[in-house]
Amino acid sequence: MKTAGVVGAGVIGACVAFCLAQRGVHVQCVDRGRPGELTTEVSFARLSAFQQPTCARFELSHTGMLEHLRFARQFEEAPWWHPTGSLAWGEASESPSFAEVVHRLGVWGYRAIWCDAVQVNREWESGIAFPDPKTPVVLFPDEGWIDGPRLVSALLEAAQKTGFLTLWRGAVEDIEVRADRVVALRLDSGARVEVDAVVNAAGPGAPAVAAMLGAPMLAGIATRSSLVLDLRTDGDPVEHVLRGAKAHVRSAGTGRVRVRSEQVDARLPAGSGFEPGDEITKDLLERAYRTVPALESSTVERSRLGTAVFPADGFPSVGALPAVPGYFEAFANSGITLAPFIGRTLATQIVTGEVHPLWARSSPDRLRATS
Structure with missing residues (x-):
């Protein structure tokens, strides 16, 4: 493997790109926006295995949590990693x-x-x-939170220092296949980027990227929306991540707090294009105030609605799609928790062909079933 294209520079794409560059693979990473600015930036980013309903899904999330410690130890400093409990x-x-x-x-x-x-x-x-x-x-x-954009920035910077990463700003308009194998990415700028393999780490855009290859995701895709507010505060009113009955609250750095609520998110329609009104935003703020009264003196710095698209069975889509040689997927819910583990194990698979046993239920093939 000489050159791999990575479509998407969110947290999963950045982890894959970093791990491939560490292995000496030339990585061409493409994103239509600033790396880490879309789903990664809007995520509540709690590092947790709390809500997994089965042992198999719990084991995967717990492994992802442990992998964050392994990742952090590769750097002299890891300012994105906050193991607060x-x-x-x-x-x-x-x-x-x-x-x-x-x-x-x-x-x-x-x-x-x-x-x-x-x-x-x-x-x-x-x-x-x-x-x-x-x-x-x-x-x-053992829980905590991750500063997703800061992690993305650190990983891409480290990958660039190896000399094996090139970043492209733009949209992938087509994936070129020759003799049934991926050979190039075509960008909206007109550039043609030659690759030996491509990793679809496009987050909510992953189904559209897959469709370019004639391998659409036909089954088992779910969508979820989440409203996240960043508040500017006097001091730092919380130290731990709080999973309260009414709201979730965590620090977002000095003088900032991030809040969301499962009950509020349940009122949001799935899909993009929806703008939360004042009533919904007020509901979230009041829930946060009831959880941490000191937040009543805060001001709303940013209000953002994130839309996640992911396999409905709760397992990621990670690995090769045999029908399209050279094509790999890295598409998941709980992307913050799983990203470093996806990055390391998928890079291993791309370079050596070795598939980690925890991906046994995560084959991209299952999303192509029609019945």
Whole structure:
């Protein structure tokens, strides 16, 4: 393998490009915008395996969390990596119950420490307003959050320093195939970029890129929208990632906090083109205020709606598509958590042909089934 094209410079594309460049593969990475500015930048970016409903999906997410530590150790500094731990609590109406979810995680080996609201306010986060002093709370000490754009920037800079990465700003209009094998990318600028393989890491644009090859994703694709607010604050009112019953809250750097809510997101229509109105934004802010009252003095710095497109079964699409030699996919939900693991293992597959066993359920072939 001499040259690989990577379509998409979000967190997954950047990790793939970095790992390929480390192996001495010349990488041509193409993105229509600034690297990391789309889905990666809008993500809440919690590093967690909390919401995985099966052991197989949990194992994949947990492995992704551990891979972040391995990635961070490759750099003298890793300012994108924030292993703060997280605090979580639920509502009585949840099904399965919050306690059942935590118990299941414990059976699978996930570290969780039970406490109550009084202990949390006394020892860790004095600014959280719990519904009751006896509210059961769980500390997940191995969780945290990732500054996605900063990670993307660091990886691409490091890859460029190897001399094996070229960045292209533009859209891929076509993928050229000769003798049934990928041979080049054609960009909207008119450039033709010769490659020996191509990785589709285009995030929400991945289905459109696949269709260029006559290999459309015909089944099992889901779409989800999420409203994220970045607030400018006086000081830093939270240290941990908070998965509250009403809202999720985390630091977004000095003097900034990021918030979202599963209940608010459930009200959003799937797909792009929707603009959240003042009512929905106000609902999210009020939920954040009820969780951390100090946020009432904050100001909204940015309001953004992200749209994620991903395999509906919860597993990524990672690996080769045998019908199109030289074509690989790297397409996932929870992209922040999985990106370093996808990058390392997919680079290995591209160079050596070795497929990591955790990708057994993630073949791109399954998204082409018609029945």
